Amino acid sequence: MTNDMKYRIVGADGKTYGPVGLDQIRQWLADGRADSRTPVYVEGAAAWTYIGLLPEFAPAPGPTPPTIGSLRPATSPRGTNGFATAGLICALLSWTFCCCCGGLPLNLLGLVLSLIALAQISSQAEPQEGRSFAIIGLVLCGLSLLFGACSLIFQVLTNPGSINITTAFQ
DSSP states (O other), rough: OOOOOOOEEEEEEEEEEEEEOOOHHHHHHHHHOOOOOOOEEEOOOOSSSEEEGSGSSOOOOOOOOOOOOOOOOOOOOOOOOOOHHHHHHHHHHHHHHTTTGGTTHHHHHHHHHHHHHHHHHHHHHSOOHHHHHHHHHHHHHHHHHHHHHHHHHHHHHHGGGOOOOOOOOO
């Protein structure tokens, strides 16, 4: 394809070069002597423009970009189950206060909260974190209850007079 158009450009030194043909401008572009921001005057045009705006100097189209398949909406986890976190906290606190009153009522509360959390997590269609928190809370609360009950039995067996149970019908 031959283009008989003549072009003039303004070089980086401020001088005007040309008239030259299409091939010479392409060579200057390849050599780096001109770029898309270089002013150019096309023979017969009303005004100067820039090389990058002329379609004959547009870069050759590259390969077609790959197509993207259908996108599924991202499902993000809904966070940690609050009952599981509360059950774990109650379990830890029941062990902290196990010396006074055997950890009651924290171990019972933690047990109930952990069971609720496990039921909620199992029934949810969307993913939710906290299953491990609920299981750890459940185990710790169960052990705390067992420890409290064993402590009470041990106290009754070793020192029967320490337990004072009063009844209203004396």
